[in-house]
Amino acid sequence: MNVQLNPAPVTPVLQATQISKLYGENQGFHCLDIDLYPGEVLAVVGESGSGKTTLLKALSGRLPPQTGQVIYASDEQDIISLYDSSEAKLRQLSRTEFGIVHQHPLDGLRPYISAGGNIGEPLMASGNRHFGDIREQASQWLNAVEIDPCRIDDLPIHFSGGMQQRLQIARNLVTHPKVVFMDEPTGGLDVSVQAKLLDLIRQLVKRLNLAVIIVTHDLAVARLLAHRIMVMRQGQVVETGLTDRVLDDPQHAYTQLLVASVLQQ
Amino acid sequence: MEPVLIAKDIHKTFVLHNQGCTQLPVLENQHLSLHKGECLVLHGHSGSGKSSLLRALYGNYHVNQGEILIRQQAQWLNLVNADSRQIIQLRQHTLGWVSQFLRVIPRLSARDIVMQPQLDIGISPAVAKATAERLLSQLNVPEKLWSLAPATFSGGEQQRVNIAKGFALDYPILLLDEPTASLDKTNCEQVISLIQQAKQRGAAIVGIFHDPWVREQVADRLHPMSALSAPH
Amino acid sequence: MSNFSACLAQAKQPSHYNFGYLDEQSKRMIRRAIIKGVCIPGYQVAFGGREMPMPYGWGTGGIMLSAAILGQQDVFKVIDQGADDTTNAVSIRAFFQQMCQLETTTQTAKASVIQTRHRIPEQPLRHGQIMVYQVPIPEPLRFIEPRETETQKMHGLEEYGAMHVKLYEDIVQYGYIATSYAYPVRVNHRYLMDPSPIPKFDNPKLNRNPALMLFAAGREKRIYCVPPYTQVVSLDFEDHPFAVQQWSQPCKLCGSQDSFLDEVLLDDQGGRMFVCSDTDYCQRQQEKQHECSA
Numbered sequence: 001m002n003v004q005l006n007p008a009p010v011t012p013v014l015q016a017t018q019i020s021k022l023y024g025e026n027q028g029f030h031c032l033d034i035d036l037y038p039g040e041v042l043a044v045v046g047e048s049g050s051g052k053t054t055l056l057k058a059l060s061g062r063l064p065p066q067t068g069q070v071i072y073a074s075d076e077q078d079i080i081s082l083y084d085s086s087e088a089k090l091r092q093l094s095r096t097e098f099g100i101v102h103q104h105p106l107d108g109l110r111p112y113i114s115a116g117g118n119i120g121e122p123l124m125a126s127g128n129r130h131f132g133d134i135r136e137q138a139s140q141w142l143n144a145v146e147i148d149p150c151r152i153d154d155l156p157i158h159f160s161g162g163m164q165q166r167l168q169i170a171r172n173l174v175t176h177p178k179v180v181f182m183d184e185p186t187g188g189l190d191v192s193v194q195a196k197l198l199d200l201i202r203q204l205v206k207r208l209n210l211a212v213i214i215v216t217h218d219l220a221v222a223r224l225l226a227h228r229i230m231v232m233r234q235g236q237v238v239e240t241g242l243t244d245r246v247l248d249d250p251q252h253a254y255t256q257l258l259v260a261s262v263l264q265q
Numbered sequence: 266m267e268p269v270l271i272a273k274d275i276h277k278t279f280v281l282h283n284q285g286c287t288q289l290p291v292l293e294n295q296h297l298s299l300h301k302g303e304c305l306v307l308h309g310h311s312g313s314g315k316s317s318l319l320r321a322l323y324g325n326y327h328v329n330q331g332e333i334l335i336r337q338q339a340q341w342l343n344l345v346n347a348d349s350r351q352i353i354q355l356r357q358h359t360l361g362w363v364s365q366f367l368r369v370i371p372r373l374s375a376r377d378i379v380m381q382p383q384l385d386i387g388i389s390p391a392v393a394k395a396t397a398e399r400l401l402s403q404l405n406v407p408e409k410l411w412s413l414a415p416a417t418f419s420g421g422e423q424q425r426v427n428i429a430k431g432f433a434l435d436y437p438i439l440l441l442d443e444p445t446a447s448l449d450k451t452n453c454e455q456v457i458s459l460i461q462q463a464k465q466r467g468a469a470i471v472g473i474f475h476d477p478w479v480r481e482q483v484a485d486r487l488h489p490m491s492a493l494s495a496p497h
Numbered sequence: 498m499s500n501f502s503a504c505l506a507q508a509k510q511p512s513h514y515n516f517g518y519l520d521e522q523s524k525r526m527i528r529r530a531i532i533k534g535v536c537i538p539g540y541q542v543a544f545g546g547r548e549m550p551m552p553y554g555w556g557t558g559g560i561m562l563s564a565a566i567l568g569q570q571d572v573f574k575v576i577d578q579g580a581d582d583t584t585n586a587v588s589i590r591a592f593f594q595q596m597c598q599l600e601t602t603t604q605t606a607k608a609s610v611i612q613t614r615h616r617i618p619e620q621p622l623r624h625g626q627i628m629v630y631q632v633p634i635p636e637p638l639r640f641i642e643p644r645e646t647e648t649q650k651m652h653g654l655e656e657y658g659a660m661h662v663k664l665y666e667d668i669v670q671y672g673y674i675a676t677s678y679a680y681p682v683r684v685n686h687r688y689l690m691d692p693s694p695i696p697k698f699d700n701p702k703l704n705r706n707p708a709l710m711l712f713a714a715g716r717e718k719r720i721y722c723v724p725p726y727t728q729v730v731s732l733d734f735e736d737h738p739f740a741v742q743q744w745s746q747p748c749k750l751c752g753s754q755d756s757f758l759d760e761v762l763l764d765d766q767g768g769r770m771f772v773c774s775d776t777d778y779c780q781r782q783q784e785k786q787h788e789c790s791a
Contacts, residue, residue, distance in 0.1 A: 087650075091650075091654060110641065113662055116665070116669060117662050117669065120665055121658060121659060121662050124658040124665065125656060125657075125658025126658065127658075129661070129733075130735045130736055131736050131737050132736050153670075195371040196372055199372045227350075228349045242324060245324060245326070245327060248326065249279075249327050253283060256281065260283065
């Protein structure tokens, strides 16, 4: 019988090889390889201090690793090594091709600029100079993240936490990024708001064929959103694979502990 | 005729690292092959590893040894060493799974849940909706529930939503983990008829059915299993 | 008041002060900053500010700059919001009169150096003239980005999208771009620049102006320049183009219809009139009318 493997459907949009960033012993992460494909959600889970957030920064071009490289391929013709690029190129990438969703929405928003202005800023930064068009797009995105477009001129500080987080997501997606980095996006939200946000993220990922890396310590979030999961401990990946495989049949002692610690519903 | 699924020499042992590294062997020397249009029933007492084997066939459980080969169109994929993306693709197109337990994002409506696997592979929303509603009504999920999220449904209703989801696509291979458990007779019959229909269109099915009555109706072959003793 | 300034004007330059108050090394340092600024139009050059005999906010930046460039042959004019006769203008003029023993004027045409607070004279400037602007906050991006490290990076990488956010917010709030002074401009297709709090009415005058424009912020210790004939474009949106203020009536005193007007309250009953903010220009216009009628 002729056994052959299916060819991979596409090339990875983001590829990190042997990247390390260590602040001290067990601080940061060590020798990681990551491939991320379009339309794929990768969850990074692990205890606090296991290097998850540092890793997210390194992958998104905000923190040069000490070793290894991060390659971004917007398509097969355009392949960029992040840390071999100029700062101008990196910042341009992070404005247009990358989305960065912070745990605290106000870290990623301008609190005293209207919701529409917050969504419109990336457009203006990419050269859009048509007020009507910017406003129209802002309004569509508010709709897409389930915020009533009549609140387009309200300030984010007058929004609830869940709305702020959705506004932050809209601001990130308006330039149609290919990769979105999320750091505990549901962290500060109450459970009912979390569910709504998770569903929204899931739909957007599908509709826009986004590649997403989501850092979370909530295994339920990982299970609902992520295709793949990476379990980190003390800067190392202890286990990685299909989300349901890792969570239902954990192999590593730490993963078993993590899974066993979740309260059963 | 060539089989569509072959499992060779499957071994699996659970190692509980946090409980003194206890070793629990569950599968040993498991072989099976499955052909189009047949229903193979995993048969054995509770604790004989039926569920573990079924989960291994879905790629949900890791196996320590052996090969699980699944035919996807003209190619074979070995689940044991396939990468995640290949397994996800396989599950989208080839490998269907129905269990008793519904695990979805809380806010989705019952109809959306059943539509989802169809939408994922590019079936139009109109067609997906029609299929979803046909299945939901066949499984006696009241129409007034279709647009509600199943979190508040009774256990049986949730289970039937899940079954509808599993049968919404014509998967070439279906894995059924006690789909009829705790269903009443009318609904059991509906599930049996769905299984018969799937067999007729050529689906290959591996299932676990506790109810002898259901088992007799759907099984073409039995795969006997027995519990392993822990090594001393 | 007039006695005081007359006293100042008649006083001899005290022998223990250098020409122009500042020592020559400080002047050189400032001139080097100016040359750098002229070479990179719109770029904010840091310079080492000196303590001046007046508080920050009173035009110390402009005064240091004037002190560094004034020579014995210069004719000096100072305006404050267009007026030659307000306290600030009078005091600064008197200061340099005393420190440099140079000729001063109120006539735009006669002046070789004009120090200004927040206006550009109505009378078109000519090549060879130098404008010195007093600047409170030199960084146009400060409104949206409080970090200096970040604004420098934004300038370096030409990331100016955020500036349009302010204009966007204006339209949202007022229906039009309501920013009416310190209206941001782009210099020579490159640097984003705060033209100091001049009314946006004066922005078009910056574009390809034959005079040399020098801007100085004393507190923030920044100098930036627009060399003669440099392109200066005011930011706007395609569907909300840049426009200057307009008035429904002409100047009450000189009848001018194309100058920047100040609103003057006349009484407690709401009586008001509009007069030219540029006092020298208004006077010239009135003289012209007298000549015509005579």
